[in-house]
């Protein structure tokens with residue numbers, strides 16, 4: 055028996071590879087970037103080319119992927135939770151037009167917000183877009199479930215969402231080496247691809263017909279599993295199957311036995327209604343264990359009420375499980391204890407790692423940011439002005455915490471310019487300086503739109519573009535200014551200063567290590583008066599690859615990157 059040690063993200067990548075994916079895109083984020091990376095590593099062994107592209111943002115990525123399916127390329131989009139919000143606009147159109155070749159969206163949620171600004175449950179987007187949603191249950195089945203998502207997409211001519219969590223992405227297991235055939239599909243009639251008022255109702259009705267077919271498919275999906283028989287049912291959804299399995303393992307080592315039936319659910323939308331009603335008939339209690347919000351629990355309640363089945367559905371809505379934070383093994387153990395007798399001392403020994411609240415991230419050794427931040431604070435003090443500073447997701451968020459405590463506003467990607475522009479416009483206090491920190495990847499993601507708007511709106515403010523050569527926080531993935539692409543080929547770097555100059559924004563470029571000029575450049579920035587000024591702080595992050603005589607490589611390897 056040939057086995058392989060693998061983490062969840064790699065298993066999902068294997069499934070996409072076996073399904074025959076030809077185009078992989080997305081925007082770097084955790085979790086999900088690992089699927090992209092694993093596919094890059096697997097692809098040289100394939101007999102056909104696979105094209106990789108980190109897009110400037112998630113909406114761009116989805117639209118590129120849809121275009122690729124029109125050209126007959128099975129495609130995969132890798133995004134994290136908050137990134138799914140950005141692609142929603144495109145998703146709410148492609149659900150109607152459909153896709154002529156398979157398209158899967160690998161969507162990584164981050165319960166407890168380990169590396170995100172929120173812990174949103176992105177599964178609601180499947181309900182909103184009326185698109186099928188699979189949740190891989192076990193690492194050893196993840197590749198096949200991803201493969202099945204491509205198959206379902208080919209059958210329905212619809213995008214399929216595969217949702218997983220950060221802990222699932224990082225869980226390592228030994229799996230059997232599998233070999234699956236590439237998904238076949240009939241790529242004809244790819245055009246026209248039009249959604250508009252003139253056909254939206256017709257397309258919406260077609261989408262709902264396709265969803266009925268998807269429901270039939272889920273009823274027979276082999277990864278929706280049942281074990282045991284009892285009046286008490288424990289239903290683990292997607293990544294919680296791994297966690298419940300671990301809890302049961304740990305408890306059984308303490309000689310605990312459980313009189314319960316266990317359901318594993320891999321299809322969260324549409325629900326396998328017939329399969330659920332068959333397996334819940336005559337039961338008294340169903341405890342739903344899921345990561346995020348009561349997404350399945352609410353759907354199950356509605357299903358059982360419609361079917362007039364008097365089964366008590368328990369879970370997050372009933373307080374058996376917490377409604378915030380990632381589920382820990384102890385929390386799951388405590389929920390099981392509400393139905394299955396076991397001593398509390400044993401349950402209290404289960405692991406209970408909590409995400410501590412607070413801002414404790416530190417800049418990596420050799421980071422180019424600290425000299426700039428120190429100088430910014432000193433210069434503002436010297437000028438007798440107070441700074442109002444906003445930042446976006448990325449390394450600049452480190453300046454929220456000690457010792458800087460400089461960033462007072464931080465929302466989502468691209469937001470810093472808009473938030474500061476508005477405060478600057480309406481408050482415009484003479485002793486304050488309004489500064490938006492913009493990461494370089496963030497600049498291309500969506501901040502540029504806000505900059506154009508701020509110029510148009512005549513918002514007086516300072517822009518600081520932290521140009522460190524790539525998406526440093528997530529591991530140094532390239533952007534249009536990096537000079538290379540996801541295939542590590544040279545590309546002409548798009549120069550941020552030229553884009554800003556085209557907007558008539560006065561710009562200076564300085565290195566954070568240029569002691570001689572840094573102070574004067576910051577003073578110039580803070581003297582922006584009634585206009586917008588921009589300072590580009592250009593210094594490569596030591597973890598971002600740069601071109602050297604030996605090719606593309608980072609200045610520093612090893613060590614933990616701040617956002618990982």
Ligand code: SF4
Pocket residue numbers: 416417418419420421422423449522526527595596597615616617
């Ligand atoms: S990843 Fe690079 S830019 Fe970010 S904190 Fe570390 S050294 Fe600085």
